[in-house]
Amino acid sequence: MNERHSTLRDQRRAETQRMIQAHAVRLFVRRGYDGTTVNDVAAAAGVSPMTVYRHFPTKEDLVLADQNGPLVADRIAATPAGQPLVRRIGTALVESARTLTAGDDRFLLARLRLMISTPALRARHLDNHHLLQQAIVDGLGDEATDPDAAFRAAAAASACLAVMHTALVRWAQDDGRTDLADLITMALAAAFGDDPSRPR
Structure with a gap:
């Protein structure tokens, strides 16, 4: 009860x-x-x-608060441990983007534009990336418990999040006309040489 x-x-x-x-x-x-x-x-x-x-x-939390961290962490935890970190993280980011834009992506787009265009929000937006990076490392669980493994996971997460940020800015510039998950996939492929979100 x-x-x-x-x-x-x-x-x-x-x-x-x-x-x-x-x-x-x-x-x-x-x-x-x-x-x-x-x-x-x-x-x-x-x-x-x-x-x-x-x-x-x-006031900043009214724009920045979201549930992206737990969503990405759950996706990371569900990926096979044998895959390279960048591939696992890329897959989680692409799948999370598909989930987040499946409903009302205009709301997500409006929030993103506010984050990009408002000086008071830009610095906090970067703080959110740090929290998301930590959520990714946490999502790896026992695989990232020792300091070296946690360092490698944080480095891979940081690289993938920087790439995702580039895709988010492009999505905002395109007024959401391009599928966000596809943009993140393209950005990951440009940065890492192939599509890290595609299973081998």
């Missing part, structure tokens, strides 16, 4: 977060990031400013 209540509570929390973030991104696109306050977001979402801060501790 308690487990069911906990699950329902988590679902409601996630729904509230999505709703608040959707209103925030819409306002930021319409009025500008600097021209929109947390109070504006709260009013648009029909919640109190305290509720907004409970879900998003900073």
Whole structure:
């Protein structure tokens, strides 16, 4: 019984977060990031400013918060351990992009544009890449427990994330007309000589 209540509570929390973030991104696109306050977001979402801060501790989090880290980590954990790290990470990034853009990719595109164009968000966007890099290393589990293995995993993740960032910028410039997963695949192939996301 308690487990069911906990699950329902988590679902409601996630729904509230999505709703608040959707209103925030819409306002930021319409009025500008600097021209929109947390109070504006709260009013648009029909919640109190305290509720907004409970879900998003900073204004930047309204744009940057996502579930990409756990999604990529799960994909990494599901890949065969015998494959090269870059191939495993590339596959996880491409599959995660397919999942994230399967629904409303206009929302993802709007968030990305805000991250790229807003100076206050660009530095935090790089912080998110560091967190995603750590999620990738964590997703490797026991394979990355010793310092040398963790170093190699972090290096491979960092290289793949830099390549993915280039694909994300191109996707934003293309106004989302090109499939994001395909762009990441092309960027990985350009950087590493073939398509690291294609199984051998």
